[in-house]
Amino acid sequence: MELLKIENLTKIIKKRKILDNISLTVNSGEIVGFLGPNGAGKTTTIKMALGLFSITKGRITICGHDVTNDFENAMKNVGGIVENPDLYQRMTGRENLEYFASMHEGINKENIDGIIELVKMKERINDKVKTYSLGMRQRIGIAQALLHNPRLLILDEPTNGLDPLGIKELRDLLKYLSHEVGVGVFISSHLLSEMELMCDRIYIIDNGVIIGEKSIHQEEETVEEIEYEYTFVTDNNEKTLAYLSSLHADCKIENGGVNVAMKRSEIPDIIVRLVQDNIRIYAVNQKHRTLEQDFLSITTGSKTQIR
Ligand SMILES: Nc1ncnc2c1ncn2[C@@H]1O[C@H](COP(=O)(O)OP(=O)(O)O)[C@@H](O)[C@H]1O
Ligand SMILES: [Mg+2]
Incomplete structure (x- = not known):
């Protein structure tokens, strides 16, 4: 099922084309990467999908609801973090979650406890956020994004600044959410190796244009004939x-x-x-063949379907 559908999206800011006619989809149960160098247009796209930026041209739907015309229903189905999680440093992790929960209907204490468990923050949840490591803040941010039980999770460069262990924990959490719970995950990064380990499919964006799409078949890679x-x-x-x-x-x-x-x-x-x-x-x-070779070969060429 298509959870996120971006069709022919263009964004112009002050006469400058930031995004040029991009299209992509995210289905339930898959982790889709949005890979591109700094300034490529990832954050701009994500802000538009979360309704934080207006659309110049094109269309974004979340679970079939148009982000522009049917904003509330679209937002019910998505949780996201842009750049950094927005947390109150002087409140505990639990207080932060309770505060955000109070802004949605129908989230009870059991839901909150379940999510705390899911993001493995039980032991530190009653400590103030300012005492948390970046990885812990990121996990509380994800917990917050998941509170209203959305079917789609959108994360903008969530591994920035995390150490290797933090990245692995995040990867494991996202794999669990997508492959076991069925959540669709759309995640941006400028790091190829990271995307390759985490994602089922990757779109590559450069200069506001999607220049390639690639499926990562983790198990299938080892085909007998190859x-x-x-x-x-x-x-x-x-x-x-x-x-x-x-x-x-x-x-x-x-x-x-x-x-x-x-x-x-x-x-x-x-x-x-x-x-x-x-x-x-x-x-x-x-x-392993790395995406790096593919990435280099396509960013120097014109629009190509990789592989
Ligand atoms: N509010 C804005 N006003 C003008 N230019 C912007 C604005 N937001 C982003 N840009 C420009 O759009 C381009 C894409 O930025 P961004 O989406 O943040 O890229 P990424 O997240 O891939 O690093 C950059 O050139 C950036 O300078
Ligand atoms: Mg960005």
Whole structure:
């Protein structure tokens, strides 16, 4: 089901075209990334989707409700954070949530407790927000955005300033919300590697134009017919290289292992053979193709459908 639909959206501020005819969709149960360098137009798009900015041309609907003409119904279905969560520093996490809950109808204490549990803030919820780490503030911000039980969550660069652990916790939370609860998540970032780990699908925006869309198939990546790059790390890389070279031409020793491009299905027999030759295997690592290459190749070219 389409939760967010942006159609031919254009934004002009002071005669300058900030967004030029962009279209995208977010479905329930998926995390969709909005990737682009600073100044690309991510925050502007998100502000328009949350009704904080007027639309010059085009249309945004949330769960079928037009953000301009049917604002209240559209907003009932979406929760969001733009730039930083808007929290009262001198109030506790719980007081902040209770305060925001009082602005919506029908949110009871059990709902609030459930969300506190969901964002893993139970232990610190009665401490003042000013004592929280950035990651905790971000989680309270997400809790606040989720209070009215929206079907769509929109987050503008939520990982900015988080440490690796904070990013992982956020990723786990968003994956749970989308894949287990069915919430649709639209999340912006300027970091490719982060989007690749977090998202099911990514739109790439540059200079107000969507220049590409890409699906990330986390599991599907390892399809039997496709050749991937693997590194065999063993106690005898010379001997391993000699054997692998008899199967594939382009092997080489690199980063303490033997690098080879081949199909996944070849691995088990190779391992058996190496073990028979008394070679001890420490690891067989698969190298991931990164979005970075795709991103670079398309940001320098014209509008392309990646892959
Ligand atoms: N209120 C505004 N007035 C004028 N220009 C703006 C305004 N808001 C954003 N911009 C411009 O729009 C462009 C896109 O900005 P923004 O949406 O914040 O990008 P991003 O979030 O991708 O970094 C930038 O060039 C920015 O300077
Ligand atoms: Mg921004």
